[in-house]
Amino acid sequence: MNKTLQVRELEAEFHTPRGVVRALHGVSFEVQDNEIVGIVGESGSGKSTVVRSITKLLMPPGKVSAGNIDFSGRSLLDLPEREMRRIRGKEIGFIAQNPFSALNPVTRIEKQFAHIAKAHGVKVDASERSRALQLLESTGVRDPERVMRGYAHELSGGMAQRVVIAMALYLNPQLVIADEPTTALDLTVQRQVLDTLRRLTVGSGRSMLIVTHDLGVVASYCNRVLVMYRGNIVEQGLVDDVFVRPQHPYTISLLNSVVRPEDEMQYVPESAGGPDSAEPETPDPSEAQLSEARRS
Ligand SMILES: Nc1ncnc2c1ncn2[C@@H]1O[C@H](COP(=O)(O)OP(=O)(O)OP(=O)(O)O)[C@@H](O)[C@H]1O
Numbered sequence: 001m002n003k004t005l006q007v008r009e010l011e012a013e014f015h016t017p018r019g020v021v022r023a024l025h026g027v028s029f030e031v032q033d034n035e036i037v038g039i040v041g042e043s044g045s046g047k048s049t050v051v052r053s054i055t056k057l058l059m060p061p062g063k064v065s066a067g068n069i070d071f072s073g074r075s076l077l078d079l080p081e082r083e084m085r086r087i088r089g090k091e092i093g094f095i096a097q098n099p100f101s102a103l104n105p106v107t108r109i110e111k112q113f114a115h116i117a118k119a120h121g122v123k124v125d126a127s128e129r130s131r132a133l134q135l136l137e138s139t140g141v142r143d144p145e146r147v148m149r150g151y152a153h154e155l156s157g158g159m160a161q162r163v164v165i166a167m168a169l170y171l172n173p174q175l176v177i178a179d180e181p182t183t184a185l186d187l188t189v190q191r192q193v194l195d196t197l198r199r200l201t202v203g204s205g206r207s208m209l210i211v212t213h214d215l216g217v218v219a220s221y222c223n224r225v226l227v228m229y230r231g232n233i234v235e236q237g238l239v240d241d242v243f244v245r246p247q248h249p250y251t252i253s254l255l256n257s258v259v260r261p262e263d264e265m266q267y268v269p270e271s272a273g274g275p276d277s278a279e280p281e282t283p284d285p286s287e288a289q290l291s292e293a294r295r296s
């Protein structure tokens with residue numbers, strides 16, 4: 001199998017007034033053609049820093065301090081920004097964690113699609129426009145014509161996320177990198193969007209690197225998983241192996257933190273004010289949280 005992306009010994013740091021924060025400590029992994037790789041890990045473990053380093057969108061005070069990133073035979077860290085702009089959008093589609101950061105507030109959405117096409121020498125004709133409409137529709141936008149004519153500030157968070165996903169897929173990039181692409185979406189739309197992402201990437205020989213905090217998403221959509229902890233990949237492998245036989249204590253605790261439908265409910269004894277002492281009118285907060293977790 002060919003490697004679309006190969007990251008070797010990547011190090012990144014943030015230069016803050018209080019000193020240098022080392023955010024990545026020698027991160028290495030690969031994304032092969034035709035596969036979806038998930039990145040999981042607690043908040044602050046370095047997931048966004050990894051994907052921003054690959055797309056060269058890591059902004060000051062952050063910078064890559066060492067390592068190598070090979071994408072389809074090119075060393076990305078050596079490329080000038082002009083070259084990188086050609087790759088972003090056309091060969092690597094990026095879905096940022098905050099969708100509004102990727103949208104221009106003063107330009108209509110349809111113009112933004114046209115700009116992406118023009119920047120990469122793609123002729124903007126009726127068929128390109130209808131492809132954008134189709135993509136919007138497949139990410140769950142109900143009235144794509146109206147969204148195309150509107151501005152970013154008219155969109156809800158979930159709607160903006162769908163628009164950014166459609167833009168990232170617009171030019172059929174070889175690799176889609178998505179940083180928590182479905183967090184602002186409700187559950188049914190999440191599935192729809194992830195199915196679309198899968199169909200338009202691995203379904204047509206492309207690859208995807210997806211950051212998510214949702215282990216269910218990894219289990220359902222990813223071939224391989226990278227587990228990050230404090231700037232390191234502490235474990236990586238096939239999802240079936242890592243989820244069934246986790247080796248690292250952090251992965252074990254991450255998997256144990258998932259509430260499973262088969263988990264038994266724990267009742268508080270009557271003497272401690274349990275369920276038989278009085279019928280509560282509103283659900284116990286812990287029970288409400290538990291059912292919420294089970295629904296998700
Ligand atoms: N602008 C910044 N200035 C200083 N340090 C930063 C900055 N952005 C990130 N960091 C540091 O880099 C580390 C990794 O941050 P990063 O945003 O990559 O984490 P993450 O895994 O994406 O977290 P989350 O799940 O919350 O999105 C953080 O712990 C923080 O110490």
Ligand SMILES: [Mg+2]
Pocket residue numbers: 047048049097179
């Ligand atoms: Mg992040």
